[in-house]
Amino acid sequence: MRAFNRAVDLLSAAVRIMILLQAAAIFAIVIVTVVTRYGFNYVLSWSEEVPRYLLIWVSFLGAAACVDLRDHIAFDYLFKRFPARVRRAVQFLINAAIFGFGWIMLVYGIRFVRDFGGDFMESIPFTNVWYYTALPVSGALMVLYSVRDQLNVWIGAERRLEHDPGHSAA
Amino acid sequence: MTIVILFGVFAGLLLIGMPIAFAIGIASAVAAINIFVIDNGTIVQRMLFGINSFPLLAVIFFVFTGVLMARGGVAMRLVRLSEVVVGRLPGGLAQINVLSSMLFGGVSGSAVADVSSIGATLIPAMEKAGYTKRYATAVTLTSATMGPIIPPSIPMILYAYVVGSVSVAGLFLAGLIPGILIGVGLLIACYVHGRLYHDQPVPPMSGREKIVRVADGLAGMLTLVIILGGITSGVFTATEAGAIGAVYALFLTVVVYREIRITELPGILWECCLTNAVVLFLIATTSVFTFIMTYENVPQWLADHLFAVIDNRYLLLLVINLLLLFIGLFIDLTPAVIMMVPILLPIADRLNLDPIHLGIIVVVNLTFGLITPPVGTSLFVGCRIANISMTELLPPMLPLLAIMFGVLLFVTYVPESFMWLPRYFGFAR
Numbered sequence: 001m002r003a004f005n006r007a008v009d010l011l012s013a014a015v016r017i018m019i020l021l022q023a024a025a026i027f028a029i030v031i032v033t034v035v036t037r038y039g040f041n042y043v044l045s046w047s048e049e050v051p052r053y054l055l056i057w058v059s060f061l062g063a064a065a066c067v068d069l070r071d072h073i074a075f076d077y078l079f080k081r082f083p084a085r086v087r088r089a090v091q092f093l094i095n096a097a098i099f100g101f102g103w104i105m106l107v108y109g110i111r112f113v114r115d116f117g118g119d120f121m122e123s124i125p126f127t128n129v130w131y132y133t134a135l136p137v138s139g140a141l142m143v144l145y146s147v148r149d150q151l152n153v154w155i156g157a158e159r160r161l162e163h164d165p166g167h168s169a170a
Numbered sequence: 171m172t173i174v175i176l177f178g179v180f181a182g183l184l185l186i187g188m189p190i191a192f193a194i195g196i197a198s199a200v201a202a203i204n205i206f207v208i209d210n211g212t213i214v215q216r217m218l219f220g221i222n223s224f225p226l227l228a229v230i231f232f233v234f235t236g237v238l239m240a241r242g243g244v245a246m247r248l249v250r251l252s253e254v255v256v257g258r259l260p261g262g263l264a265q266i267n268v269l270s271s272m273l274f275g276g277v278s279g280s281a282v283a284d285v286s287s288i289g290a291t292l293i294p295a296m297e298k299a300g301y302t303k304r305y306a307t308a309v310t311l312t313s314a315t316m317g318p319i320i321p322p323s324i325p326m327i328l329y330a331y332v333v334g335s336v337s338v339a340g341l342f343l344a345g346l347i348p349g350i351l352i353g354v355g356l357l358i359a360c361y362v363h364g365r366l367y368h369d370q371p372v373p374p375m376s377g378r379e380k381i382v383r384v385a386d387g388l389a390g391m392l393t394l395v396i397i398l399g400g401i402t403s404g405v406f407t408a409t410e411a412g413a414i415g416a417v418y419a420l421f422l423t424v425v426v427y428r429e430i431r432i433t434e435l436p437g438i439l440w441e442c443c444l445t446n447a448v449v450l451f452l453i454a455t456t457s458v459f460t461f462i463m464t465y466e467n468v469p470q471w472l473a474d475h476l477f478a479v480i481d482n483r484y485l486l487l488l489v490i491n492l493l494l495l496f497i498g499l500f501i502d503l504t505p506a507v508i509m510m511v512p513i514l515l516p517i518a519d520r521l522n523l524d525p526i527h528l529g530i531i532v533v534v535n536l537t538f539g540l541i542t543p544p545v546g547t548s549l550f551v552g553c554r555i556a557n558i559s560m561t562e563l564l565p566p567m568l569p570l571l572a573i574m575f576g577v578l579l580f581v582t583y584v585p586e587s588f589m590w591l592p593r594y595f596g597f598a599r
Contacts (some may be wrong), residue, residue, distance in 0.1 A: 016440065019440070020439055055227055062451075063451035073502050074187050075545055101196055112211060132218060
């Protein structure tokens with residue numbers, strides 16, 4: 001189990017680096033575009049489209065990371081007050097539901113990529129596969145993370161999570 | 171039937187503690203089983219296209235700016251600036267708390283960032299000066315609600331995105347006056363409280379010190395001028411304003427104040443990515459939810475029936491307010507905005523409510539939810555910082571909430587009081 005956790009952590013670290021690079025690219029492209037527009041009256045043709053696709057990647061990969069970190073916003077007032085046995089059962093239900101939703105994103109995401117991914121993007125010669133794929137990848141990660149979480153609950157190895165209730169953007 | 175499933179599954183999952191975004195997504199997937207034209211393929215398609223939007227990039231920029239401003243010493247400088255302005259009045263520290271939150275609301279759109287930065291300093295300081303801990307926390311929490319109301323505001327960006335046809339600049343301008351009204355109301359409350367219990371102001375300071383503090387604070391406030399000036403004059407879009415705000419915040423906190431090291435930036439960016447992901451994933455799953463609701467004609471149906479029961483405009487506005495306050499008790503501001511707005515739009519349309527006016531009603535109402543039990547994001551952070559329980563906090567908070575409620579009713583029924591500002595700049599009719 002420890003080896004499995006370590007392997008998943010390694011993957012999570014890779015996902016994190018990916019997200020950070022994409023986010024940095026969003027900042028760079030938008031800022032450079034503002035400068036070129038007002039400074040040189042020139043705008044790269046893809047400067048509106050590419051940040052959108054990067055945002056989709058950052059958001060879906062990030063949503064999977066938030067499953068791993070249990071960072072999604074929830075109403076946990078009752079959950080925290082359930083008796084321990086009920087809480088374990090509910091935790092299983094939650095993980096199962098996340099697994100199920102991740103599965104939908106994975107399986108139907110793959111179908112969606114296969115059926116509709118062949119069209120070209122608006123401003124650059126790449127197909128939509130390049131951003132449609134974010135959805136099944138995120139789904140696959142959610143499936144993995146929900147399994148990992150449940151396995152850890154079962155063997156009683158509570159992973160230490162720094163829970164930060166500040167992710168509400170408000 | 172589909173609707174019963176949709177809302178039933180959602181409410182059930184929400185109550186047992188399912189993350190809201192998944193509760194929404196799963197309820198939609200279950201409800202879709204009943205509808206022939208919506209399958210799982212539609213679900214993934216809606217999710218992808220639901221966040222394929224340039225304006226939504228503003229979220230990550232404004233979150234980043236807010237975090238830098240809170241951690242990089244800008245919040246603290248606004249506290250010191252406020253001390254110059256209101257420190258000598260009765261209830262000095264409480265007044266400083268309110269005024270600095272008001273100013274901080276103008277550089278960041280986040281109440282939570284406000285509580286964790288200003289609260290962490292001022293709650294202990296107020297306690298030391300003889301205020302009760304619960305009063306200090308209550309003042310911190312209520313004043314922090316100005317963050318999402320005074321521009322810039324992330325909830326208003328989300329509102330504009332959900333509505334689709336309303337300008338962010340108009341909403342930002344419209345939020346200015348209600349935010350200031352709440353601030354002034356709270357300042358008066360602190361004055362009265364100070365007169366009654368804490369008539370000792372903070373010690374005086376030299377004129378030179380005052381000038382330094384004001385200049386230092388104004389450097390932070392320049393953010394508001396850049397953002398608001400840029401988007402109202404049409405020089406930048408809200409997204410670009412967010413990017414420029416982020417660059418300015420970086421310059422101020424890393425280069426000028428040197429309170430944030432470059433090595434800390436990846437960690438800060440990572441937090442912002444997580445916050446962004448939470449919000450955008452909510453939008454993604456909610457766009458499936460909204461699609462099903464619209465397909466089943468729910469918002470229209472609700473509007474029809476509501477009007478059949480209540481045909482008085484004033485009563486209906488009150489009902490909308492109470493509904494939003496109730497929702498805010500259980501659901502965080504961000505998901506509540508994304509979910510409730512599609513339901514409210516047809517009603518607002520019948521009432522001939524300006525979408526900007528509706529936006530202010532929605533955001534002001536739902537900010538109550540940030541600080542009211544049983545769940546409130548700011549409330550949790552405040553309780554943790556002050557190490558105090560929710561029940562202890564409630565009595566001193568009630569009069570302050572009453573002031574906010576007064577402002578809420580005022581902006582609901584007297585929209586002319588703030589709508590003239592967006593109208594003057596041509597963003598509202």
